[in-house]
Each structure stands twice: as C-alpha cells, then as structure tokens.
Amino acid sequence: MKASKDHGNFFTSNFGLSNDPIPIEPYFSSEWFKREREKVFKRSWVCVGREENIGEPGDYLVRDIPILNASALVTRAADRKVRAFYNVCQHRGNLVAQTACGHKRSRFTCNFHGWSYDLHGRLVQVPDEKVFYNIDRDQHALKPLHCGVWNGFIFVSPDPARPLEEEFADLGKLVDGYDFALPVVGSYTAEVKGNWKVFLDAFQEAYHVIALHATTVRPTFAGSDNPFAHLTSARIFDRNRSISVYGNPDHRMRPSETLAFKLGVASTYTPDMEKNAALSAAGLNPEGDKNWAFDINIMFPNMELLMGVGWYAQMQFWPVAPDHTHYEVRIYMKAPRDAGDAISQEFNKVMLYDVLLEDLYTIENTQAVLKARADGNFIFGDHEVACRHNYEVVSQMVETRS
Amino acid sequence: MSAGFPEQFRDLERFAATWAIVSRHGRYQHRVRSTMDEVREFYDAITSRLEAIMKYLNRVGLAELPASDRTLLYLMLAYMEASRAVEVIGATEVHWGFDSSRLKIIDGAEL
Amino acid sequence: MRLFSDTYTDLKPGTVPIEPYYSEDYYRREQQRVFRGQWLMVGRVEQLAQPGDYFNKDLAVLESSVFVMRGDDGKLRAFHNSCRHRGNRVLAKSCGKLGKAFTCGFHGWTYDLSGSLIRVPDEECFTDLHKDELGLRGLACDTWNGFIFINTDPRPRESLTAFIGKEMDAQVAGFPFAGMELAATYEVELGANWKFLAEAYQEAYHVIAVHKDTVADRGTVSRWEVERRAALRGEAPPALPDDPTPGHHFSSVRLFDRHRSMSVFGKPKSDHQLPPAIDLCARFAPSPTRSDYGGLNTHKDASWGADLHFLFPNTELLMVTPTWYLQLGFWPVNAQRSRMEVNFYRQPPRTAGELLAMEYFEANFRDIVREDVAALEPAQAMFRSGATSGLWLSDQEIPARHSFEVIDRHVRAD
Ligand code: FES
Ligand code: FES
Ligand SMILES: [Fe+2]
Ligand SMILES: [Fe+2]
Numbered sequence: 001m002k003a004s005k006d007h008g009n010f011f012t013s014n015f016g017l018s019n020d021p022i023p024i025e026p027y028f029s030s031e032w033f034k035r036e037r038e039k040v041f042k043r044s045w046v047c048v049g050r051e052e053n054i055g056e057p058g059d060y061l062v063r064d065i066p067i068l069n070a071s072a073l074v075t076r077a078a079d080r081k082v083r084a085f086y087n088v089c090q091h092r093g094n095l096v097a098q099t100a101c102g103h104k105r106s107r108f109t110c111n112f113h114g115w116s117y118d119l120h121g122r123l124v125q126v127p128d129e130k131v132f133y134n135i136d137r138d139q140h141a142l143k144p145l146h147c148g149v150w151n152g153f154i155f156v157s158p159d160p161a162r163p164l165e166e167e168f169a170d171l172g173k174l175v176d177g178y179d180f181a182l183p184v185v186g187s188y189t190a191e192v193k194g195n196w197k198v199f200l201d202a203f204q205e206a207y208h209v210i211a212l213h214a215t216t217v218r219p220t221f222a223g224s225d226n227p228f229a230h231l232t233s234a235r236i237f238d239r240n241r242s243i244s245v246y247g248n249p250d251h252r253m254r255p256s257e258t259l260a261f262k263l264g265v266a267s268t269y270t271p272d273m274e275k276n277a278a279l280s281a282a283g284l285n286p287e288g289d290k291n292w293a294f295d296i297n298i299m300f301p302n303m304e305l306l307m308g309v310g311w312y313a314q315m316q317f318w319p320v321a322p323d324h325t326h327y328e329v330r331i332y333m334k335a336p337r338d339a340g341d342a343i344s345q346e347f348n349k350v351m352l353y354d355v356l357l358e359d360l361y362t363i364e365n366t367q368a369v370l371k372a373r374a375d376g377n378f379i380f381g382d383h384e385v386a387c388r389h390n391y392e393v394v395s396q397m398v399e400t401r402s
Numbered sequence: 403m404s405a406g407f408p409e410q411f412r413d414l415e416r417f418a419a420t421w422a423i424v425s426r427h428g429r430y431q432h433r434v435r436s437t438m439d440e441v442r443e444f445y446d447a448i449t450s451r452l453e454a455i456m457k458y459l460n461r462v463g464l465a466e467l468p469a470s471d472r473t474l475l476y477l478m479l480a481y482m483e484a485s486r487a488v489e490v491i492g493a494t495e496v497h498w499g500f501d502s503s504r505l506k507i508i509d510g511a512e513l
Numbered sequence: 514m515r516l517f518s519d520t521y522t523d524l525k526p527g528t529v530p531i532e533p534y535y536s537e538d539y540y541r542r543e544q545q546r547v548f549r550g551q552w553l554m555v556g557r558v559e560q561l562a563q564p565g566d567y568f569n570k571d572l573a574v575l576e577s578s579v580f581v582m583r584g585d586d587g588k589l590r591a592f593h594n595s596c597r598h599r600g601n602r603v604l605a606k607s608c609g610k611l612g613k614a615f616t617c618g619f620h621g622w623t624y625d626l627s628g629s630l631i632r633v634p635d636e637e638c639f640t641d642l643h644k645d646e647l648g649l650r651g652l653a654c655d656t657w658n659g660f661i662f663i664n665t666d667p668r669p670r671e672s673l674t675a676f677i678g679k680e681m682d683a684q685v686a687g688f689p690f691a692g693m694e695l696a697a698t699y700e701v702e703l704g705a706n707w708k709f710l711a712e713a714y715q716e717a718y719h720v721i722a723v724h725k726d727t728v729a730d731r732g733t734v735s736r737w738e739v740e741r742r743a744a745l746r747g748e749a750p751p752a753l754p755d756d757p758t759p760g761h762h763f764s765s766v767r768l769f770d771r772h773r774s775m776s777v778f779g780k781p782k783s784d785h786q787l788p789p790a791i792d793l794c795a796r797f798a799p800s801p802t803r804s805d806y807g808g809l810n811t812h813k814d815a816s817w818g819a820d821l822h823f824l825f826p827n828t829e830l831l832m833v834t835p836t837w838y839l840q841l842g843f844w845p846v847n848a849q850r851s852r853m854e855v856n857f858y859r860q861p862p863r864t865a866g867e868l869l870a871m872e873y874f875e876a877n878f879r880d881i882v883r884e885d886v887a888a889l890e891p892a893q894a895m896f897r898s899g900a901t902s903g904l905w906l907s908d909q910e911i912p913a914r915h916s917f918e919v920i921d922r923h924v925r926a927d
Binding site: 187192257338339340343350360362 | 430452456459460463464467471475478482498504505
C-alpha cells in the first residue's frame, strides 16, 4: 500500500526522518540532561513572558530558568526597548531583583550592600565607592542575556545558535495575522516527575486521544471518518514544527458546550468547515485542512502554542532535573465583556483542566518505569512524527562537538 | 441567608450556599467532593433554566452586572464544572488522573 | 560469653564499617549486585488465585514497577510494568483481575495474559512494527512454599530451589503456610539504610531495652528488669534457674551461605502473672498440639520462643506458632531511606476467642515495630557525622554481622 496520510510512514518519510526505534536513555539519563543544558538550552531561545507584562518603561519581570541555573531580569527602559540580564549582582552575587515583577522602577538596588543598576543594567551607584580602588563601573554592569521579541513573546538566550528572527522565521510566517495580544484568562502549573521530552511528547501527538482521553475529549477529536485522531497535516521548520489537529464535525454537542459556543468560544467545537480556508489568512489552519480543530506550533525547545479560533494556549515545559519538569499553561482569550463570555470561557478552562489531569498522570506513570528499561526503545508511529523529530533535533545538538 | 436571586430564579437559591463559589479552584474542589447525585441535581436544575438565566445575566455588560447578580453568575460558572461530570465523564472526576492538588490553578486569572 | 562466634569463625570480630550504611556509591553497587539478578520475594500465590489475577509492586531499588500475573495457562509471570510503545505503566491499579487481555491507557496497545502484544490501534501507521517482538519485558518468576519470587534476570544463573538451598528449606519444612490468610499489612517508610533496618530484625539484643514494655510476656524482659533493679540496688542479680543462657536471647543460630535462621529464647509462660488481655489470648488462642509444630523449632531448643528465618537479601519470616506468622520485607528507597512491609498471616479464626487472640498478636507487633523504627532514624542521622566509625556487634548479634558480610561479599564480587 502506498504511503498516504492514513497509511504507512507518510509524514516521517516526507520529512526525511528514519523509522528506527528511539533509545529510551535520553529520557532519563542525568548525563544526557547535563549535555542538554550545555548544547541545547544554552544555545536556544526560551520565552520569559509577554510584552504586555512589561508594557510601560520602568516595568520589569523576573523569571527563573532552572535548567540554566539562572534567574533572568527583563526590563523596559525609557527608550521602550526590552532588555534581559542575569539577575545577579556583580558585587557578590546576590539576586538584584527579588520580586517576580514590578512597575515604575528606575533602578534596582541590591539589598545586600546596596549596589544599584539602572534599567539598562548599568552600575550607577556603589556605596562607599572609594574603598574599591578605582572601580570601573562599566566592567560591572549586569551581565546581559540575549533578548528579543517575537509576536509579543519575549525570548532570552545565553548564547543563541541563531538570531531569534531567523530561528522562528518560518513559524512567524505561518501564524502571520494572528492576534496574540490577548489577556490570560486562565493558568495552571504543576511540578511533574517526568522528563521534559516525555512531557512535550504527550502534547505533540493526538494518537493518545482515543485511549487516554476516551471519556473526556475523544468524541471531539476522533470520529467515524478519522477513528484514530490522525493529524490533518504536519510541518517541520528546521528545529521547530507545527501540527494540525482534527475536529470531529459529527460530535454531539451537549448543553454546556452548545451554551459555551453560542455565548463565545468553545475550543472543542470545530468551526464551520466552509470557512476553514479563510482561516489561514488569520494565521490558523495553514493548509486549509477539512475538519480542522486547532494547530499546535512547537517552538524549540520547550514551548508550544495551541491555536484555535478565538483562543490560544501557551504551554511551557521547564526542565528541572532528568525526571522533573515544571509545567505552565496559560489560556489567552478576549477579556470577557459580559456574563456570557465569562461562562463560555469557563467551559474551556474546565475542559482543559480535566484533560490535563489525564495527561499529567500518564506522564508520571511513563517516567516511573523508564530506568528499568534502560536498554529499551520507544516506538513512534507516523502520527507521532513530532515526537520523533524532537528526539532527532535534540540528539543532533547533544552529539555535536564544541 | 438570602442570596437575593430575582423572583424567577428563587428556586435556584438553594444551590447558592454550596455551588456559588468565587474561585475556580473552589468550584473544582466542590465538584469532586460532591456525590454524583448532588452534582446531577444541581446540573439538572440549571440545565432546564439555561435560556432564561443567560437572558437575564447577559442583559448588561459584565462591568455593569450588579453585585447582587454575581451569585447567580458564580452558580453558572460552577455549572460548567458540573457539566463535565454529568455530560462527559459520568463521575465527579476523571477516572485516571493526576492529583488535582498538584495541578495548581493560578490566582490572578480569576474573574 | 561467646556462644556463636566460636562456631562461625569465618566472621571477623571487631566493628562493621559504617560507610556502606549511607554511601550513594555503595548503594548503587547494591542495586546492581544484591538486587538485580537475585531472587526477591514479592508476594504470595493466594493473591493470584485465578487466571488474570495480578498485583503491582513498585520497586525503587530496581527503578521499576513490576507486576506478577497468573496466565490463562495457570502459570505465574512477572513483567516490568512498562508499555513497549512509549513506556507508560500498563496496569495502573495496585492489583486486580483481568479478562483475556489488558490495554495500556495511553494509546491503547493491548497485551494478552502471557504479556504478548496482540493489538496496536492504527497499526498501519507504524513502519516495520513486529508485534511478536514487542511483548512486555519479562522477569523470572517462581515460587517456594507459596511465596512468589522474581528475578530481573529472565534466565537466572541459579534456580530458586538452588537459591533457597536445602538447609533453609529444611528449617520450615512442614509449616502450614498454605492454609493461612493475610490478615493485615503495615508499611512504614523511614530515614534509615535498609541494612540497618533489616539488622534490627536479626538480633534480639535490643529487645530488653527497646521493647521492655511490649515484649513483657516473653520472659527476656523480666530477666532484664530483674538485672536492672538489682544493679540499681548495687546487688548481684539472682540467677534464674530456668534460663539456660542467662543474659542471652538467641537460643540458637544457624548461618548458611547467604541465608540464616535464629531461634529466640522463650521463658516458659507458667512463670509469670499474665495481664488480663494476654491471659485472654493464652486461653482462647488456637491451641495447636505438639504434632502441629512442624517447621518450628527445628533445632529443638529447650526453651524456645520463636524462629527468625532471613532470606538474602531482604526477606524475613518470623514464626512463633503454627497458627500465624509474619513476613517482613526490607526495601531500599535510596541510600538512606527504606520501606518496610510487614504482612501478618494467620489461620482463619474459627471462634470469637481466636479472633481476639489474633487481634492482640497483631496489635502487639504493630507497637513493637513502632519502637524499632523510632530507634533507627536518630541513629542513621548521625552516621555521616563522623561520630561513629563503625558498628560494634556482639556475639549475640552475629546474624547481623553475617547479614552485612554476605551483602558486602556481593558488592565486592567482580
Ligand atoms: S552582593 Fe549586591 S551589593 Fe553586594
Ligand atoms: S505507551 Fe502504551 S500504548 Fe502508548
Ligand atoms: Fe492529552
Ligand atoms: Fe525489635
């Protein structure tokens, strides 16, 4: 049988990926984790917030990045430029900013001995400066992190392999026209005993929908013409990737969902298929797939944007240890104008919460037994192509010299 | 204590003390600590009145909604919790799930 | 007085080094050499009476979760509880009964009762998938006296029979294990190295101090109290004529290659006044006749109280009467943490009196365990301090020394 989207290794071979089983060791090994720190995370861009979080000059935010053993301080100065620094005093290493965020700051004064830095990171005051033997203030500015903004998302990197614009250029084209400047209407976090790749993998395939989510969202994302929740399309852009998830047009709407959709947005409801082609102009459904539900755009290494009509969700998978990930998800929607909007949004929040309980449970159950199978393999099918691609990208980076 | 429901929704007032909870976290907790019969009773009572309630609550913008109608709004938010249990899962919580006290609902995104 | 050291002269006197009781490195070698590839007791056949019955066992020391299941063919099999697709725990409940097959909850791969992969949803979208090579990863599984043992090596170097050995087998031959029911299980996790924990159950030296209140009906304590009071008065303790080994608590000890058996001294109960509850037990406990004592006091000690049988590396049987026994499992969690499991098995009680008596034994042992555990954590907390360089073990604690030496021998083996 010829490979088509519904048979064989259609995506996998189109993207030039192998069919080989994938070794399990990278998903628990501390050796590998150390190399991921050096070769992957230090050379990549990670998102630390949205521009709206620091909209005005004097606004700042602080963000812990456990895998870099770093805290990032992100500021907006009077020139409106966003800058990022290691949140570390150049005197004796104390944290310069201690609160998660703040406004109307012109300088940060370290509370250990009182050295002060401005929003550009410049050292502007040293108490009792004369005892420091002609200190050269320029030499003691806050250590900068590379910093850039992509569609309103602020990214930082210690030593990027590529400029931000280049790294996410293709994804940028794909989502061009989408309005990301929405408020967060719901947010969940968890500390989970799972490797960050095990975690991410559970959120970049829909093969598990029919089993794991059998009682929750299976009728929404699998149907008689697509019983296994096949992806409607998939794309790879170098290290990044994008998949489109099927929506079952025949799924029976229950009262709560009908209400949610009528009043606002129901993320389970598949939009009118006739209109799908037009969505691509708005940064959605890039291939004009029939029976499309939403896109998952995975921004290497640890973030993804799930994007549908009237909503998007940002997920971040922060590696803490080989078997520990800090997880965050934020749901973005228009601020509710009336009770109907609020109730409609509640539907989406509640639904996602239940589904996440199922996913996270499984991630821990998966991690629990991996070490005992150190010599074993994972087997990725064609519709888990994104998991395979992630492994290939990570292992290539981990295994390069220098 | 009267929740001060308008005349036509007085019969729903009996749910106010238990289901009209301000926080998302609290509503979820209440759902999973209730029995399925309790959830269903609440769900059925609201489902039969959906149109009327929404017509009433949506008559003005959220900012203009009088404080006295907030209880009814919270009741409707809790209805979304109850609906997952009744319409979809058939139990108050998912059958195989992560410990919900560990999946934190972040405050600040509250209504 | 040296009762046992002269018999077991291979065991060096002096201290036992302390580093193995906290070292991460030592622990890693224990994982490799003392637990992987060795027979480990994980349960009883009665738990898996019917085809499809299974139980799960989380074994941190093996970095695994393992399940044992009875197949359609009646055979017991053990598997790593990890799906061959992407590793999810296939059986999520701690125990249960399956039909003909079971399905992984993540993506729905399905296995039959012999662990073979029989169904892959959307199989067409996998390339080069050979279902016949993707059965669950098995472990060796066998039974002895109804106890289920597993071995991470699917083809173990040594059979379970050879592992148990003739001498150990003979110690309990004839004991009615099969007729018993599991009446209670206690589990406790504590901050103490697993060897340190296990050793506390292989010497009776601490009984007189730690258990002075709880083991009051067994005689040794009254002996200790007599000595203590005499010492407080500055007098020499009076001799007790019916105590064959004054001041000592094992009446006999047998050290085998890896396992060991100990018998605990027991004072004839006629001697002291029993408190009401114990008296009740004495009157209503099932009273076996002499001939029922098969598999107990095989060494025929004159003043016998109980047998302890320790199976390398981490299982113990505590046997007092033909009507109940305890099985203890000492499981490492990490270098300085362990989890102890205590299973209380008994003959199904036939009368209310028997039930009450059993209830008393069970409750009493629970208190005893609490006393043991309370003593261990503070000691463990000091191990790294450098305050102690080694553990002093007496002649009476020779089983604990043997326990350490056997483990150390495995850790150091090439
Ligand atoms: S460490 Fe910041 S001023 Fe000294
Ligand atoms: S992990 Fe078991 S079916 Fe995918
Ligand atoms: Fe999922
Ligand atoms: Fe004890």
